Amino acid sequence: MWLLKMAWKNSWRNRNRTIITMAAIFFAVILSVITGSLQDGIFDNLVKNMVSYYSGYIQVHKTGYWDEQILDNSFASGKITEQAILRHENITGLTSRLESFALASSENLTKGCLVAGIDPDNENRITNLKDKVVAGTYLYENDKSVLLSKGLAGRLQLNTGDTVILIGQGYHGATAAGKYPVKGIVQFGSPDLNDRVLFMPLPAARELYGAEQMLTSYVISLRDPARLATTAERLQLAIGNELHVMTWEEMMPDVKQHITTDSNNMKIIQGILYLLICFGIFGTLLMMMVERKYEMGMLVAIGMRKIKLIGLLMAESVFTLLSGCALGILCSVPLVFHLNRHPLRIGGETAEIYKRFGFEPIFPTSTDAIHFVSQGLIVFCIGLLLSLYPLYKVVRLNAVTAMRK
Amino acid sequence: MNNTVIDAHNISRVYNPETIPVYAINNVHLHLEKGEFTALVGPSGSGKTTLLNLIGGLDKPDSGHIIIGGTDITSLRANELINFRLHNIGFVFQSFNLIPVLTARENVEFIMLLQKVKRKERDKRVIQLFKQIGLEDKMNNRPVQLSGGQQQRVAVARALASKPQFVLADEPTANLDSAAAFNLLDIMAKLNKEENTTFIFSTHDQRVIERAKRVITLVDGKITADTAAVPLTNHKLIVT
Ligand SMILES: Nc1ncnc2c1ncn2[C@@H]1O[C@H](COP(=O)(O)OP(=O)(O)OP(=O)(O)O)[C@@H](O)[C@H]1O
Ligand SMILES: [Mg+2]
Numbered sequence: 153m154w155l156l157k158m159a160w161k162n163s164w165r166n167r168n169r170t171i172i173t174m175a176a177i178f179f180a181v182i183l184s185v186i187t188g189s190l191q192d193g194i195f196d197n198l199v200k201n202m203v204s205y206y207s208g209y210i211q212v213h214k215t216g217y218w219d220e221q222i223l224d225n226s227f228a229s230g231k232i233t234e235q236a237i238l239r240h241e242n243i244t245g246l247t248s249r250l251e252s253f254a255l256a257s258s259e260n261l262t263k264g265c266l267v268a269g270i271d272p273d274n275e276n277r278i279t280n281l282k283d284k285v286v287a288g289t290y291l292y293e294n295d296k297s298v299l300l301s302k303g304l305a306g307r308l309q310l311n312t313g314d315t316v317i318l319i320g321q322g323y324h325g326a327t328a329a330g331k332y333p334v335k336g337i338v339q340f341g342s343p344d345l346n347d348r349v350l351f352m353p354l355p356a357a358r359e360l361y362g363a364e365q366m367l368t369s370y371v372i373s374l375r376d377p378a379r380l381a382t383t384a385e386r387l388q389l390a391i392g393n394e395l396h397v398m399t400w401e402e403m404m405p406d407v408k409q410h411i412t413t414d415s416n417n418m419k420i421i422q423g424i425l426y427l428l429i430c431f432g433i434f435g436t437l438l439m440m441m442v443e444r445k446y447e448m449g450m451l452v453a454i455g456m457r458k459i460k461l462i463g464l465l466m467a468e469s470v471f472t473l474l475s476g477c478a479l480g481i482l483c484s485v486p487l488v489f490h491l492n493r494h495p496l497r498i499g500g501e502t503a504e505i506y507k508r509f510g511f512e513p514i515f516p517t518s519t520d521a522i523h524f525v526s527q528g529l530i531v532f533c534i535g536l537l538l539s540l541y542p543l544y545k546v547v548r549l550n551a552v553t554a555m556r557k
Numbered sequence: 558m559n560n561t562v563i564d565a566h567n568i569s570r571v572y573n574p575e576t577i578p579v580y581a582i583n584n585v586h587l588h589l590e591k592g593e594f595t596a597l598v599g600p601s602g603s604g605k606t607t608l609l610n611l612i613g614g615l616d617k618p619d620s621g622h623i624i625i626g627g628t629d630i631t632s633l634r635a636n637e638l639i640n641f642r643l644h645n646i647g648f649v650f651q652s653f654n655l656i657p658v659l660t661a662r663e664n665v666e667f668i669m670l671l672q673k674v675k676r677k678e679r680d681k682r683v684i685q686l687f688k689q690i691g692l693e694d695k696m697n698n699r700p701v702q703l704s705g706g707q708q709q710r711v712a713v714a715r716a717l718a719s720k721p722q723f724v725l726a727d728e729p730t731a732n733l734d735s736a737a738a739f740n741l742l743d744i745m746a747k748l749n750k751e752e753n754t755t756f757i758f759s760t761h762d763q764r765v766i767e768r769a770k771r772v773i774t775l776v777d778g779k780i781t782a783d784t785a786a787v788p789l790t791n792h793k794l795i796v797t
Contacts, residue, residue, distance in 0.1 A: 154670050158656075158658070158659065161658040161659065162658055164658075165657060165658045446653060447653065447656065447657075450650065450653065450654065451656070452639060453613075453615055453642070453648055453650075454642065454643070454648050454668060454715075454716075455639055455640065455642045455643025455644070455646075455668065455671055455672075455719070456639070456643075456671055457636065457639055457640070457671075458636075458639070460671070551615050552610055552615050552616050555650070
């Protein structure tokens with residue numbers, strides 16, 4: 153007890169040094185919390201944008217469909233399966249799709265396209281498709297008309313009110329053909345989608361392809377995207393082997409790859425940050441040891457066991473580190489929440505790219521508690537590790553040498 | 558009853574034995590009894606500090622044995638030696654004896670905390686010691702709020718707080734003006750007389766030497782004179 157009291161007093165013996173150390177720790181915690189939470193926030197936001205575009209966080213297909221995306225790999229929709237999916241607490245919504253390929257023709261032009269038979273209401277709930285309508289109007293369930301993506305409409309030189317002819321291969325080899333009025337034009341930032349997608353209501357698509365009751369996928373939205381993997385696992389168990397659950401990471405490995413690469417870059421930045429703190433803390437520790445060498449020699453000379461002296465120094469380090477980390481975490485909480493509510497806006501070319509893809513050009517922070525805890529802990533451990541240096545010095549201390557002027 | 562406090566046989570301490578050997582202490586015998594008030598004198602570099610470090614268990618002789626209160630301290634391991642110092646030897650250094658963040662009282666208590674002395678006993682002893690050094694009114698001052706002489710008096714109190722077999726002081730008055738030096742010596746002499754506390758101290762100061770009961774002279778690591786110093790005019794040679 154008296155040792156702790158003495159440690160507390162010692163921590164304040166050189167007010168400036170303690171304040172410098174604490175400030176170094178304080179800013180280190182704040183900076184690393186913000187880099188960490190910004191990094192996660194940006195990626196979460198990117199993923200949210202990407203998946204809410206078209207894919208959803210999770211999709212369910214018939215096993216084998218992903219490798220061979222043809223209608224013969226579709227499955228019959230069923231209330232029981234849908235209920236099983238929606239029962240999971242982390243799943244907020246589900247929409248059904250029947251996707252296939254077709255040749256789309258106007259009077260004298262023909263292009264290949266992706267036909268997506270959708271459930272207009274549920275689709276809009278998950279991918280906000282209605283917001284992407286730039287001309288005409290959105291679909292109703294019983295419409296026998298289509299929405300064309302803007303790029304495709306341009307290539308076919310079609311406008312709202314015109315007619316598009318679709319020809320393709322239907323379910324089990326039947327021929328699929330039909331004529332549909334263009335009800336609206338939708339615009340996507342992604343050129344991939346914008347140049348080749350055509351939406352029609354699910355019943356119309358089933359009729360076109362002769363695939364009564366059939367679906368190619370369920371698209372699923374999540375409450376907490378962080379639990380993606382576990383949710384997917386549970387879901388797979390719930391719906392059995394006939395159907396296969398896929399996460400966006402599996403469906404879009406390139407996006408996942410991009411995020412991994414970028415977060416590695418962020419880790420380098422954090423590493424440099426940690427290195428700077430190391431120098432800061434180590435410098436003050438060196439100063440302290442030089443300043444107190446005589447005194448430590450004297451303490452050992454009059455009979456203080458080295459283990460006690462080590463305890464004293466340890467307690468001093470813990471005081472400083474703990475207060476620095478605690479203050480840092482305390483101050484970073486409002487900062488991170490503020491940056492979450494009022495995210496940084498990006499400008500310039502990056503912003504243009506974001507906008508072109510239909511994303512808001514913002515860098516929000518993630519407010520996940522893990523950032524505060526883990527960064528606080530990392531800085532604390534770095535500090536603790538560095539304070540092993542004085543301990544090493546004490547172990548090797550010789551009272552006579554330490555006290556010589 | 559055996560009154561021997563220190564019994565050093567044939568001790569030597571050689572610095573730099575490989576390069577240019579310095580015989581800081583060369584085959585010294587030293588015998589100290591309870592209640593002595595002994596000054597260690599000699600020119601600079603004669604080995605006073607080295608000898609005090611050896612008998613204080615801060616340094617180990619290269620040869621010879623040092624017996625303190627029946628324990629051969631040359632055979633103790635590092636940790637045992639620290640513990641031995643804590644319970645058997647009081648130290649007063651030339652300066653910076655006190656822990657700057659603690660008050661005078663806490664500095665004196667500190668050594669008893671290391672000894673795990675009970676609170677009641679500590680309080681009693683602290684009061685008694687501060688009375689003896691005449692600083693009852695300065696107990697709660699930090700070292701920086703005390704004069705050099707007062708700091709040395711507190712150091713003496715701390716040295717005594719552990720109830721050591723003897724107190725060892727290496728030039729305790731070197732940084733003091735003569736008034737403060739006399740005052741410190743008075744207090745040490747009084748403690749020696751009233752409590753029979755054993756003191757051995759090194760010094761350069763002639764007036765301090767005159768207060769000693771016994772004066773040991775070192776030259777080049779050897780004891781060249783060992784005299785009873787009282788009365789001043791009538792030196793009596795005991796050993797050479
Ligand atoms: N660590 C050391 N390494 C080498 N030589 C040393 C060391 N310490 C002391 N010496 C030498 O040993 C001799 C005795 O030194 P010591 O400090 O004991 O003398 P002293 O009598 O205390 O001197 P002073 O009156 O100046 O304090 C000197 O020659 C000194 O140079
Ligand atoms: Mg000396």
